[in-house]
Amino acid sequence: MRRKGTGFNGQEHVGYLFSGVPKAWPSPPLCHSRYSMRRSRYFLPTLKETPAEAEILSHRYMLRAGMVRQASAGIYSWLPLGLRVLKKIEQIVREEQDRSGAQEVLMPTVQSADLWRKSGRYDDYGKEMLRIADRHERDMLYGPTNEELITDIFASSVKSYRDLPKNLYHIQWKFRDEVRPRFGIMRCREFLMKDAYSFDLDLEGSRIAYEKMFIAYLRTYARIGLKAIPMKADTGPIGGNLSHEFIILAETGESEVYCDRELLDHDVLGEDIDYEDATSVRAVVERHTSCYARTDEKHEQAIYEAEVPEDRRYEGRGIEVGHIFYFGTKYSDPLGALVVTPEGENVAVHMGSYGIGVSRLVGGIVEASHDDKGIIWPDAVAPFAVGLINIRPNDTASTALADSLYTQLQTAGVEVLYDERDESPGAKFAEMDLIGLPWQLVVGPRGVKAGTVELKRRASGEREDLSPKAALVRLTG
């Protein structure tokens, strides 16, 4: 479970060739510390009953598991357990953006209205934009997105085609004053989003940027443990086919989806991808877009039936967790993001924008991965890898063994939540199932006598009695 490896640096990995799931995955993550915790010290306010305001399942479980607290409609505070998941997702998103050649920046949440007036969106955006005035009565706004700002940054420093292509992204909180926030964390007013912006000389350059992002997205969701399907999306006034929504399949999803089952078997993590090789990048994109996949908005039954054999038809529900699209010179024109071509002409750069709803993904994962007892975290984003339960804290032998396992797991770099509280066993089991850690390691007098501990896999419910040593080997890989 502990991954040894060299530090990760996006820039150095441009053009990096890889195959399958890397054994040496970067660790520790850049902005998230690994740690273990004793349950008795942890701020984990779990609830036995469901708060009345929560309707949708992910919302209920997230509140009950003590991950988030609602501050007001569509605005949430993240508590330690929830924040750990959020940070893990964020980190995977970051690593895959870096790997594809994008570079991280950080733009402010509060923006001046001036740029938005230039692009014409200050008036167009409507009430969804939170408008505020500073002390000098200047018009400001809490950013719902960042096209204007990034274009301005780019325009002020890039003047030549030689500086292209570029792809800049950031992971930042945004605010959209939704008429009706709902679905807990999935449709918030304040939300964490990764958005990337590509800059190219022409449409063909933009297409390459788009296709790299397309693959980065597939890899991102796959690493998180989700099956996300790229579906054709509306391109708006620009036209063309450079627009996809990424939808994860979940029974409780907002939109109905229709697709070819074959897409479910595509394994993007197993494919060799060289981001510098535009031809092979395109081949991969084509492979993932060749099958029918549409949301109900774009669904056409006749085409669906013609293209997809009956036994391969998948009809279900899904949640949109990403959207990528090309929008040409929509912002570079009005904001003056021009470069000089080899022929000495000034032209507006072609742009694309690529969003992933990071905080929405937390809810999306819960929707896609749970049972009637609680959440089932995929290993890659689990807040802790192991929940260690000492069934009988006032039994000396049990406690000695549990303490020692806790120390050994920590030493091995495994993230553990150690429940050593003097609670009834049932209460501890129920809570552990609720918060959904992938592994439960159970120590009690019964096992101590037999020289075993119980290792339970949360996802399958499978339990196994092992010697403590064997359990450790299993958990530390």
Add this chain to the structure above:
RNA sequence: CGGGGCGUAGCUCAGCCUGGUAGAGCGCUUGCUUUGGGAGCAAGAAGCCGGAGGUUCGAAUCCUCUCGCCCCGACCA
């Protein structure tokens, strides 16, 4: 933004119709007994009944206004 619903203890809710000064379960605290799937008994602490006006001898309860939250629809990462 249209339509509906709900604000009473940390959580889930009863009480409101028919006004008379605040209840239950869970959780919390203490003690004892328990202990392999949300334990038992006993004793406690805990509420400006969302807020403001009004009616009344008296308002959680009736009236008016307000604020907040949830659900359904139209719109969105």
